[in-house]
Amino acid sequence: MLSIVMLIVDTVASVLGGVLLLRFWMQAIRVRPPSSVAQFTFQLSDWLVRPLRRIVPGVGGYDWASLIGAFLIVLLATSVMFIAGWPVQAVLLQALQRFLQWILYGFMALLVIEAIFSWINPHAPLAPFVRALNEPLLRPLRRVVPLIGSLDMSLLVALILLQIAQLVLGMAFAGR
Numbered sequence: 001m002l003s004i005v006m007l008i009v010d011t012v013a014s015v016l017g018g019v020l021l022l023r024f025w026m027q028a029i030r031v032r033p034p035s036s037v038a039q040f041t042f043q044l045s046d047w048l049v050r051p052l053r054r055i056v057p058g059v060g061g062y063d064w065a066s067l068i069g070a071f072l073i074v075l076l077a078t079s080v081m082f083i084a085g086w087p088v089q090a091v092l093l094q095a096l097q098r099f100l101q102w103i104l105y106g107f108m109a110l111l112v113i114e115a116i117f118s119w120i121n122p123h124a125p126l127a128p129f130v131r132a133l134n135e136p137l138l139r140p141l142r143r144v145v146p147l148i149g150s151l152d153m154s155l156l157v158a159l160i161l162l163q164i165a166q167l168v169l170g171m172a173f174a175g176r
Helices: 002-028 035-055 064-083 088-120 127-144 154-174
Strands: none
Touching: 002 035, 002 064, 002 088, 035 064, 064 088, 088 127, 088 154, 127 154
């Protein structure tokens, strides 16, 4: 029964945490979302971000309330493990690891979505938005990774680097 509860909690937390991380990233890189994405993002996350902004204002042009909200969501979801008998310190470390994994998985998902758009419909309404979200990751790689024919391999390199970061993160937290 606990595994079913954990599945439901993880699913809800992943969607909400992903939206909060997207909200932070859009604001951090100054990308204006299409109205449908903005409406979904803000309606799903305003209930948490607005009260947090009273405590944690935006500093340096970043929406810290969204980022902290995402961490609180992962911490809340990970607290189910505390019910299962994990010590508090282990739950906090697990929450931090999962939070960092969510960030890496979010970037991977954006890269995969951009690749799909480039293959299927590069002129899709959301394609420029996804491209803009990926640009800060891909710009430095495009300076180093040459075009092969007319193919931009920087997406593949970025995905490999993010997977390496996932492995390093797993090894770092495995040695706790």
